[in-house]
Amino acid sequence: MSRPYIARVEGEKLHRRTFDVLVLGGGIAGLTAAISAARRWRVGLLTKAGFDDTTTFLAQGGIAAALGESDSPELHFEDTVQAGAGLCDENAVRVLVNEGPGRVRELMEICPHFDRVDGEIVLGREGAHSVARVVHAGGDATGSEVSSALAEAAKVGSRVQLYENEFVIDLLTLDGRCVGALSMSLDDGQLTLNVAMVTILATGGAGQVYGRTTNPAVATGDGIAMAYRAGAAIRGLEFVQFHPTGLAVEGQETVLLVTEALRGEGAYLRNKAGERFMERYDPRAELAARDVVVRGMVAEMRREKSESVCLDATHLDPGMLARRFPTVSAGVALHGLALARDLIPVAPVCHYFIGGVVTDVWGRTSVPGLYASGEVSSTGVHGANRLASNSLLEGLVFSERVVRDLDRYIGSLGEDVRRLRFALPQGDAEPRDGVDAAAARSALTTTMLRRAGVLRDEAGLRAAIVELRRLTSDLAFPRMGVAEYEALNLLTLGTQIAKSALLREESRGVHLREDFPERDDANWRRHITLRLPATQREELSTTGRREAST
Numbered sequence: 097m098s099r100p101y102i103a104r105v106e107g108e109k110l111h112r113r114t115f116d117v118l119v120l121g122g123g124i125a126g127l128t129a130a131i132s133a134a135r136r137w138r139v140g141l142l143t144k145a146g147f148d149d150t151t152t153f154l155a156q157g158g159i160a161a162a163l164g165e166s167d168s169p170e171l172h173f174e175d176t177v178q179a180g181a182g183l184c185d186e187n188a189v190r191v192l193v194n195e196g197p198g199r200v201r202e203l204m205e206i207c208p209h210f211d212r213v214d215g216e217i218v219l220g221r222e223g224a225h226s227v228a229r230v231v232h233a234g235g236d237a238t239g240s241e242v243s244s245a246l247a248e249a250a251k252v253g254s255r256v257q258l259y260e261n262e263f264v265i266d267l268l269t270l271d272g273r274c275v276g277a278l279s280m281s282l283d284d285g286q287l288t289l290n291v292a293m294v295t296i297l298a299t300g301g302a303g304q305v306y307g308r309t310t311n312p313a314v315a316t317g318d319g320i321a322m323a324y325r326a327g328a329a330i331r332g333l334e335f336v337q338f339h340p341t342g343l344a345v346e347g348q349e350t351v352l353l354v355t356e357a358l359r360g361e362g363a364y365l366r367n368k369a370g371e372r373f374m375e376r377y378d379p380r381a382e383l384a385a386r387d388v389v390v391r392g393m394v395a396e397m398r399r400e401k402s403e404s405v406c407l408d409a410t411h412l413d414p415g416m417l418a419r420r421f422p423t424v425s426a427g428v429a430l431h432g433l434a435l436a437r438d439l440i441p442v443a444p445v446c447h448y449f450i451g452g453v454v455t456d457v458w459g460r461t462s463v464p465g466l467y468a469s470g471e472v473s474s475t476g477v478h479g480a481n482r483l484a485s486n487s488l489l490e491g492l493v494f495s496e497r498v499v500r501d502l503d504r505y506i507g508s509l510g511e512d513v514r515r516l517r518f519a520l521p522q523g524d525a526e527p528r529d530g531v532d533a534a535a536a537r538s539a540l541t542t543t544m545l546r547r548a549g550v551l552r553d554e555a556g557l558r559a560a561i562v563e564l565r566r567l568t569s570d571l572a573f574p575r576m577g578v579a580e581y582e583a584l585n586l587l588t589l590g591t592q593i594a595k596s597a598l599l600r601e602e603s604r605g606v607h608l609r610e611d612f613p614e615r616d617d618a619n620w621r622r623h624i625t626l627r628l629p630a631t632q633r634e635e636l637s638t639t640g641r642r643e644a645s646t
């Protein structure tokens with residue numbers, strides 16, 4: 097797994113497309129970047145599924161921005177940095193909170209369905225926000241409203257060339273910079289070299305590493321893994337945010353998120369004995385930061401030897417619950433539950449990847465020509481614990497900044513890479529027997545949940561690394577298809593999560609070590625950054641004459 101190209105290309109005829117700007121991913125980060133870049137550049141956007149099959153589409157609570165009269169970017173900054181547990185990049189947070197309100201107002205022009213009362217935008221309250229500042233659409237259907245509006249704007253109102261069902265396998269690098277990506281059509285298996293002056297990675301997170309997740313099936317961490325193979329620095333992989341309130345019932349493919357906004361409206365957490373317990377762990381009780389709530393829940397679950405606690409909204413107005421939370425109401429109803437009537441069983445569930453591909457405040461990664469935005473990136477705004485509803489905002493703000501930086505980067509290019517002809521290096525994945533991709537994924541998710549989940553320790557993490565290495569070397573390649581590529585990417589991510597979690601000998605934010613329960617600022621107020629050694633990186637070579645830029 098040390099080779100940068102996992103694609104196996106054996107004599108197939110490669111198609112070729114050329115763009116000024118290539119965007120990978122069709123969630124809020126990818127669509128925002130593509131729509132904005134297409135005002136000036138020739139843009140192609142590839143996504144491995146449809147536009148309604150993204151994490152963005154599932155978002156419920158909303159988007160945080162200092163829009164209210166009692167709010168300010170300074171207050172939003174303080175809340176974000178406080179939640180981030182000492183690891184936020186304060187420059188990046190300033191960019192987020194200062195530029196956020198403007199970006200959200202622009203989004204409201206594309207997506208007119210944000211909730212209002214008497215013409216005034218409604219602001220919701222969520223955990224660890226000191227004031228109500230979360231705008232939402234369709235009650236708790238913010239993600240689907242925003243995704244649909246952005247996808248429509250890309251399809252109808254922009255010149256972006258859109259390719260759905262196009263799986264990106266590898267990034268292409270030449271002379272140390274990124275010049276596009278190799279993709280495979282999921283309709284007919286056709287491989288295509290997508291050559292571009294700039295590539296924007298917006299492939300989202302990796303919740304599928306844990307199997308039990310609120311993330312959709314597409315969240316397999318492909319972007320982080322391919323950027324790592326291409327030589328980009330990645331960091332913070334030990335910071336996996338487990339959301340406190342995933343619906344804890346059997347038989348869900350994607351775990352239903354019981355949104356934090358319910359606690360914002362006054363819902364309680366109760367243990368199996370029926371007691372509210374969060375007050376014992378934090379004065380903010382149910383509205384403490386997510387990591388604090390998760391710790392409280394896990395302590396109660398252990399004490400009671402139970403698999404879940406309960407969310408109690410039965411004292412709240414049934415009309416408000418139905419109006420404000422249609423998605424959660426419909427989701428729990430599938431399991432015979434009603435918010436206004438029943439205690440809802442909930443347990444922590446893998447939800448969000450704080451770590452990712454390192455970027456600066458312009459979305460630039462450590463590989464020239466490769467930008468990253470959205471959940472795939474590590475801009476530094478979340479520190480060691482993401483504040484609720486800051487991630488949609490991060491995608492909006494940093495995608496727009498990426499586009500503002502394109503002129504500068506493209507102007508600095510010495511040649512027109514779009515004209516070059518490339519020879520792909522051979523991948524190292526020779527056909528072989530072994531554990532098939534489905535079995536490897538199942539073993540991976542079991543290992544990750546058991547050994548590198550909410551609570552971690554040295555023995556478990558060491559065992560996880562050994563098991564994941566074994567799975568990686570035993571993975572069978574009867575042929576290379578999406579299942580095999582995704583399994584390789586997930587194993588890469590799992591291994592890097594376990595390695596980073598083992599290195600960080602403290603508990604901070606969402607990273608909880610039972611053998612190092614305290615936060616250790618003296619030794620660990622710093623990031624763990626991983627980068628493939630230069631000797632293991634491999635690049636494209638050009639075939640034919642290189643031409644100067646015209």
Ligand SMILES: Cc1cc2nc3c(=O)[nH]c(=O)nc-3n(C[C@H](O)[C@H](O)[C@H](O)COP(=O)(O)OP(=O)(O)OC[C@H]3O[C@@H](n4cnc5c(N)ncnc54)[C@H](O)[C@@H]3O)c2cc1C
Pocket residue numbers: 120121122123124125126142143144145146147149150151152153154155156157158159160238239262263264265298299300301310311312314315316318319353447448469470471472484485486487488489491
């Ligand atoms: C249930 C749920 C509720 C949430 N609620 C909120 C909320 O209220 N507020 C908030 O701020 N955040 C929320 N989040 C988090 C937030 O939704 C995500 O962090 C955000 O939407 C990520 O956007 P993105 O554009 O980076 O990625 P995504 O929306 O995940 O999009 C990734 C895109 O990349 C594509 N892709 C991935 N791999 C490949 C590949 N190999 N080839 C081609 N394409 C690929 C996917 O198909 C997809 O189009 C929630 C998350 C979940 C799961």
